[in-house]
Amino acid sequence: MAFDVLPGLGQPLRRLEDPRLLTGGGRYTADLVPPGVLHAAFLRSPHAHARILGVEAAAARALPGVVAVFTGADVAGLGHNPAVTEIRDAAGRRHVEPQRLPIPTDRVRHVGEIVAMVVAETPHAARDGAEALVVDYDPLPAVVQGDAALAPGAPQLHATAPGNLVCDWQKGDAATVEAAFAGAAHIARVAHRSPRILAGYLETRAALAEWAEGRVTLTTPSQGVHLLHRILCDHILGWKRERLRVVTPDVGGGFGPKLPPYPEQALACFAADRLRRSVLWVQDRTEHHLADTHARDLVAEAELALDAQGRFLAVRVRAVANFGAWVSTVNPTIPTGGMAKVLAGLYRIPAIHIAMRCAFSNTAPVDAVRGAGKPEALVLLERLVDVAARETGRDPAALRGLNLLRRQDYPHTTALGYRYDSGDPPALLEAVLELARADDFPARRAAAASRGRLLGRGLSCHLHGSGGWGDETSVVEVLADGTILARTGTQNQGQGHATAYAQLLAAAFGVAPGMVRIEQGDSDRIPRGGGTGGSSSTIISGTTLARAAEAAVEQGRGLAAAMLEAAAVDVVWEDGAYAVAGTDRRVALAAVAARAGGLEGRADFAGTVETWPAGIAWAEVELDPETGAVTLLRHACAVDAGAVVNPMLLAGQLQGGWAAGIGQALLESARYDAEGQMQAATLMDYAMPRAADLPGFVHVDRGVPSPNNALGIKGVGELPTNGAPAALANAVADALAQAGVMAEIPLPMTAERVWAALSGAGA
Missing domain, CATH: 3.30.365.10 (Aldehyde oxidase/xanthine dehydrogenase, molybdopterin binding domain)
Structure with missing residues (x-):
């Protein structure tokens, strides 16, 4: 049809x-409180890395209202929470995946990891019980950055992962890339450390497990009940599937981290089955920051080779992806395949090679958050294009226009083997420059300078390979x-x-x-x-x-x-x-x-899931040299979302995605100190974008229907998040260049970092 x-x-x-x-x-799950329900609370590790020598639970069990306490020893019969994707090294070896149990029995490996579960008649009694538990820890050295975790002598997290290496992953033809670089007229280089971010959904996670006649119904916010049902039954609880029903009511935001199964869901089911009563757990905001999957956390160096006419010859990337303490559900293919899918951008790039080492560290596990490996990849690529334009004396828009794929080039297979279905990037570029009134930018820059401000503009060509x-x-x-x-x-x-x-x-x-x-x-x-x-x-x-x-x-x-x-x-x-x-x-x-x-x-379903929506974004920022404050004045985008079912829903998805990407670029950082303590455990310390941080968004649709499905549609939810950080990074760099500052500002580009760069330049 x-x-x-x-x-x-x-x-x-x-x-x-x-x-x-x-x-x-x-x-929502937290609204569903059946009569007589028990309430669960979790004791979480205050240490990033420590041996568990013992858990004393007698005092907790004796408290009024406490019904049960479960430690690692009590649930040791539960199974491993597996990844459902995989990566392999050049020799064909699968990534290292240690057995992850709902409650560890021997060692904690990040702050916030569960040590015990208390079930009580009221939420207050459950929390009191958790506070009454006494754990004998033997603290161990911790490491929180991926590249540091791979260094000789770093603290080791898992015996099965020597040197904390998850996988040494590569993709592309290294020899062809090296030859292209050897013959290049110019090579542009950038290095970036992408910060960790959180999902920040309105509805935190929850789990309600109801027991009736030997069967448990788990009600929980998720991104799909069937994956959760299968992993809980087949891998963690060891139950026949008919013994468990999984229900998801209204969900207040997912963005990726509500896809994986979590220990709390399995433990709620276990407790309900053991006690033959309903058990409810509702997450607080700090638990979300400490224990839900994070995203990004990539350190990378990238290079772009060009010929004398400015045509792109090759790209190479060397990177380290921080997986956190465990391999989460789909993370193996997030920094790796996620980057590879989009590293060609909307350009003709004949040769690409990625060398990425994946590392364990004493931090919360990393997995998909809106964009899933692509925003950080496109920051690298689009910064390379702007750096190349500056160093070769070319206009950034003109250099992009020279290298963009044309409509007749589709379907296009990239140097890494991904087949882009349809598109018209030159039409997107023409549309966004008109929408942003690019011809008037010099006058706007001069007006800003007269007020003592630095105005910068940045372009970002971006795309997304829809999957699922x-x-x-x-x-x-x-x-x-x-x-x-x-x-x-x-x-x-x-x-x-x-x-x-x-x-x-x-x-x-x-x-x-x-x-x-x-x-x-x-x-x-x-x-x-x-x-x-x-x-x-x-x-x-x-x-x-x-x-x-x-x-x-x-x-x-x-x-x-x-x-x-x-x-x-x-x-x-x-x-x-x-x-x-x-x-x-x-x-x-x-x-x-x-x-x-x-x-x-x-x-x-009998079609092809994959489509390749695309966009070109224009961001315009104003910097205050006295404070370093960055104000996003203008954000325009031309998008190709294929055939559109509802333009109002499209606009909503775009605006939400841009806001997420802008937050990543300017505000958000789930940072740890050197000992592995989360420094952004509440919203007092984790800055998310508010209405005042965002401009009025404008976009124009230049959709080319996808030939990969009967309706011609393309998935758009992550596309804007992929493009916004790169556009902001280029805009801030362009503004700083007016003051002679050429250094790369790491994301998030906070006022402090911008001010420090300007002060160092004597501006």
Whole structure:
């Protein structure tokens, strides 16, 4: 079913779920407190690295209201939480993956790691019980940076990972790259240390495990119940799958870290099963900062080779990715494959090579957060382009224009083997320069200088390879009253699935979107699904729901023929009704569904998940030399999101993604001190962007439909986050260059760092 034959798509529609959510109708895990529920609290390690010599729990167990205390010894029979992706070194060896248990029995390896679980009649009693526990620790030296962890003599985290090496990973043709560099007319170089960031979702994690007749129902905010259900049963709890049901209600933000299974979910299920009572845990904000997966944390050196005409010849990167204390669920392919997917950018680059060493350290595990390895890669690439432009005396926009892929170059296979499906980068560049009024920038810069300010502008060509798992069966039911119920295995966390999917099905069935209800997040009700991640939901569920709708229509064709007293071969589907071809005899879908007692269609995902949305962003910043303060004045972007289901949802995804990228560029850093203590354990110390930090966003859509799915859509949720940090980095560097400062400012580009750079230059 092609996009252009589904009427009504591409139209703005306010989100159908918002009236319920904005009037207090949201139902999140923490809202669901059944009668008699027990409450859980976790004692977490205050040390980044220490042996556990003993846990004294007698005093805690004796406190009023405390029902149970579980230590590592009590849950030692539980299993490993595995990664579901892998990387291999040049010899084909899989990455090192130590056994990660819900509660360690011998050693803690980061601040915030669970040491014990207390279950009590009230939240206060549970916390009192946790405080009454006495743990005998033997502190050990810690290491918190990936490159330091790989240095000789660094503290060792795991016996199975000598030298703290997870994997020595490479991709690309090193010999071809070396030859290109040997013959280059110019080589640009940059070095960057990308900071750790947090997800910062509004709804912290929670887990409600309810026991009934030997079965546990786990209600928890997630990005997909099926992955969680499978790993909990098959790997951690060791249960048959029918013994556990996983439900996800409303979710207040996911961004990646609500995809992995966590120890608290497994332990809540274990406790509910052991005690035969319901157990609830609700995370506090500091627990989120200490124990949820972090992101980025990459140190890298990158080089770009150019010929005498300014054409790109090759790129090479040497990097260290900090994995934290454990290998998290999808992290093996985040800094590695995530970088490789986008390191060619929107350019013709004949040769690329990446050499990346992945390291364990005494920090929280790292995994996907919006962008998943791509923002830090594009900062490297786009800084290289600007540095090359400055060093060779070229205009940054003109140098990009010289090297951009053309529409006729697609499909394009990069030097690292990724096949970009469709696009028109020159059209994006032309559109964003017009939207940003680039021709007027010199006058704006002069006006800023007259006020004692430094104005800079930065471009960022960026893209995203949408991914996720196409493990999906969608079910569409036309109920007897004519309403549509659709069940699908992706998981909404605020993206507007209930609206986008309703628009798709409304167009397929010829009904109003309000007649469609979307059901997600129930391992009992939904046959299978890969969840939401990698900007893939509408690609996976949208195309599969459209095919399921076709199947439902086809199921009703025979009955419609009988009602019309015609042969089935003469009955066609048009404008939301069955009709006898060439006549005005029609019967409505609702009438057929009522006669049949309902219709149902099912479809398995059968397409290609991968698409390559792209964008070119313009950022314009003003620096105050006296304070170093950076003000983002203007942010414009031209985007290629393929065929667009709902432009209002597109705008919302873009604005949220830009805000996330701007926060990473200017504010956010989940930093540790040398002893492994988190220095940003609360929102008093972790700066997230607020409305005052953001400009009015403008964008223009220059979409080229994807040939990789029937609807022509491209996943867009992570695209803006990928591009914003690079555009900001280039804009700040351009402003600093006005004062003669050429040093690279590490992200986040805080006022302190900018002021220090300016002061060092004597500005």
